[in-house]
Amino acid sequence: GEKVEQHESTLSVREGDSAVINCTYTDTASSYFPWYKQEAGKSLHFVIDIRSNVDRKQSQRLTVLLDKKAKRFSLHITATQPEDSAIYFCAATSGGNYKPTFGKGTSLVVHP
Amino acid sequence: AQTIHQWPVAEIKAVGSPLSLGCTIKGKSSPNLYWYWQATGGTLQQLFYSITVGQVESVVQLNLSASRPKDDQFILSTEKLLLSHSGFYLCAWSFDWGGDAEQFFGPGTRLTVL
Numbered sequence: 001g002e003k004v005e006q007h008e009s010t011l012s013v014r015e016g017d018s019a020v021i022n023c024t025y026t027d028t029a030s031s032y033f034p035w036y037k038q039e040a041g042k043s044l045h046f047v048i049d050i051r052s053n054v055d056r057k058q059s060q061r062l063t064v065l066l067d068k069k070a071k072r073f074s075l076h077i078t079a080t081q082p083e084d085s086a087i088y089f090c091a092a093t094s095g096g097n098y099k100p101t102f103g104k105g106t107s108l109v110v111h112p
Numbered sequence: 113a114q115t116i117h118q119w120p121v122a123e124i125k126a127v128g129s130p131l132s133l134g135c136t137i138k139g140k141s142s143p144n145l146y147w148y149w150q151a152t153g154g155t156l157q158q159l160f161y162s163i164t165v166g167q168v169e170s171v172v173q174l175n176l177s178a179s180r181p182k183d184d185q186f187i188l189s190t191e192k193l194l195l196s197h198s199g200f201y202l203c204a205w206s207f208d209w210g211g212d213a214e215q216f217f218g219p220g221t222r223l224t225v226l
Contacts, residue, residue, distance in 0.1 A: 032212035043202055044156075046214040087154055095210035098144060098161045099171055105154045 002027040004092050006103025014111050019077045021106045023090035026071065030092040030101075033066060033073045038087045038105070047088075048075070080110045114139035118203050118218040125225055128192050133221050135186040135203030143205040145186040146215060147178055150200040162186060163208065198225045 007022045025033075034049035050057045050064040050073065057064050063076040073092075077084055087107050093100035117136045125131060137143050147159040160178035162168045168178045175194060179187045186203055201221045206213040 034214050036215075036217075038154075043220045044204075044217045046216065049214055051212070089156060093211050095212040098146075098163065098169070098211040099158055100211065100215075102156045102158075105156075107154075 002030060002092055002101040004090060004101045004103045006090055006106055008106045009104065010107045010109070012109045012111065013080050015080060015082060017080055019080050019084070019108055019110075021075045021088055021090070021108070022072065023074065023092075023103050024070075024072045025092040025101070027092070027094075028071070029094050029097075031094045032092070032100075033064070034091050034100070035062075035064065035075050036089045036091070038089065040086070044089065077108075080108075082110050082112055084108060085110045114143075114205070114216065116203065116205055116216060116218040118201075118221050120221060121219070122222040123224070125193050125223065127195055127225055131188075131190050131193050131197070131223070133188040133201055133203075133223075135188075135218055137184045137186075137205045140184075140205065140207075142183060142208050144208055144211075144213070145180060146204040146206070147186065147188050148202040148204065148217075149174070150202060150220075152199065156202075159188070193225045195225050198223055 003026045013019045031052040036044040037047045038044045048062045061078045066073045087105045090103040091100040115138045119134045145162045158171045162180040203218040204215040206215045
């Protein structure tokens with residue numbers, strides 16, 4: 001089955017700097033790659049996703065890049081703010097698969 | 113607008129006691145529904161999913177069961193709790209066009225088994 005590895009378990013940046021979180025996957029059939037954010041003590045909420053028919057997607061300060069050849073996708077956050085501090089989870093799945101595989105999460109800390 | 117509600121917010125239960133957790137989605141017909149368990153430390157484990165009323169698929173065996181008695185309701189239960197059941201239980205829904213859809217998570221239920 002699919003395996004998703006989230007490479008950074010923790011990431012510490014200064015406010016205003018950029019942060020990058022990297023994930024790799026194993027199943028070439030995976031075609032949908034969402035990212036979720038979990039603030040301390042709270043549930044998860046969706047932040048951005050990318051599908052395999054594109055290699056880049058941007059939403060305000062967030063950009064997701066997808067390299068299908070390397071089976072790698074990454075979340076880029078620019079101009080980080082303290083409220084970006086949270087655990088970020090990447091995931092991989094496909095249309096016929098209702099069992100997304102999640103990475104173990106990256107704890108991002110943005111220092112003022 | 114769609115809303116997702118989970119109950120209870122938190123539970124403290126004894127080992128060996130029964131458990132029932134609930135999840136309701138309003139404002140969306142025929143959603144895909146999911147149950148997740150998050151251990152202390154953050155790893156997220158999918159437990160069940162359901163794409164239609166009365167049909168539930170198990171993803172992992174953790175001595176838990178799930179049912180979908182109504183289109184908008186998803187229930188997680190067990191007759192006998194184990195210490196290892198402690199954690200954060202999350203219900204989620206997605207649009208019904210397939211597995212490749214963003215999931216909307218409920219606020220979660222914190223379960224402590226003593």
